[in-house]
Amino acid sequence: MNRLDWNALDSLGQRAALARPAQSRAESLRSGVEQIVARVRADGDAALRELSARYDRCALDAIEVTAQELHDAESRLDPELKAAIDEAAARIEAFHRAAAPQPVAVDTASGVRVERMLRPIQRVGLYVPAGSAPLPSTALMLGVPARIAGCAEVVLCSPARADGRCDDAVLYTAKVTGVHRVFKLGGAQAIAAMAYGTESVPKCDKLFGPGNAWVTEAKLQVSADPEGAAIDMPAGPSEVLVIADEDANPAFVAADLLSQAEHGPDSQVILLSPSAALLDAVAGEVARQCAELPRADIAEQALSQSRLIAVASLAQAVEVSNRYAPEHLIVQVADPRALLSGIESAGSVFLGPWTPESVGDYCSGSNHVLPTYGYARSYSGVSVASFQKQITVQELSADGLRAIGPCTATLAAAEQLEAHRRAVVLRLAALEDAA
16 A cells, blocks of 8 residues: 655645546447447347356346245355344344435425425336355345335346356345345346346336446446436445544554455555554554455455555544545544544445444445445435435415415516416416405
8 A cells, every 4th residue: 555645745646645546438348338238228138148148158048037046045045144134134224214204394484385205216226246246235235225215116137147046145135125026137238128128127217236347337328318217326446444543453444444455456445544653553454464365366456556644633634535535434533423523525434443344334224335436525325215206295375375476476577487477476466356
């Protein structure tokens, strides 16, 4: 990891210190995804079978997972893993149900009632990757809030292995969370199938879930097409920023940095600290712990574009963190809550020495589908609200229109929208005539 002193850098140097690994939207990637999307739109299931054979090296007879396959997956699954999935699902549901939006009704003036109704998005598509490892945790994070929101149809796509089966844990999680239909599809072709529909896969209104560069590019392309589908948020590689002081445990900090670095070679981890001794100790711990990891080669690639940054104070660390807007922010300082009020931009925050980011990934109850690549400045993580539409309703009595009609007419006149103004004053005149 590169060692830097924030206050010794000029503005360009500071910008470079917080620069993320460049995301490739090379022409070859864009055109390759365009071709896949076009194939799926034109040829439907036949294209899905051909693309699955090419990219996932599996021959699919039936694209959809059957009830028997779901049953068999549950039967094969280790009981301890099943129990952990059940336990995590319960905690995720408890938090998401408590944090879900509620209907609102307010009288903004006498005789003027304004309401907010909540309606589920009718059909949603969930994408669960299975690249270097399957991710049943992502199925939990997407399936639970979709069920709470009340979506009429929840579709899940996850790549099949060469033997034509999806991961058992992913299938069990889909069953536990109430997913209605599961398809053995991965990559850009899965996104295209859910966005536009095929003979087997229903067209979805909104798509959720992480993925590789091809999946990300496909999500961007279908969301830009009015005939495609909305998406949860822009996505990039996983990342963590840690703020630590001299009281932090270097082994804990190093473990947290590595837990993100092992995600992929394009992941990024950053440590901010006013303590030079802590920075030195963490650097040593990172090297020692990394050598012991099964995915050490991946972590080392991520560490090559990561930073250890000396700051003048914890207050400055918060300023730098807000500028970076991390997906995950870990605060390992003597009084972590003292910094919380200053945190403006982060996907999810982890306070204190006993709160590793890993618990948020799996089972604390919060959602791990979070904005990356600086999008935490303007986006939030997935929640029940992500699967709902908020519809406002207003109802006025005659007295209500008398109360706010003149205000409406004045503003409409100022904007030179005469029909708007007349829609009000005609009614006011009718009320006056009837009085």
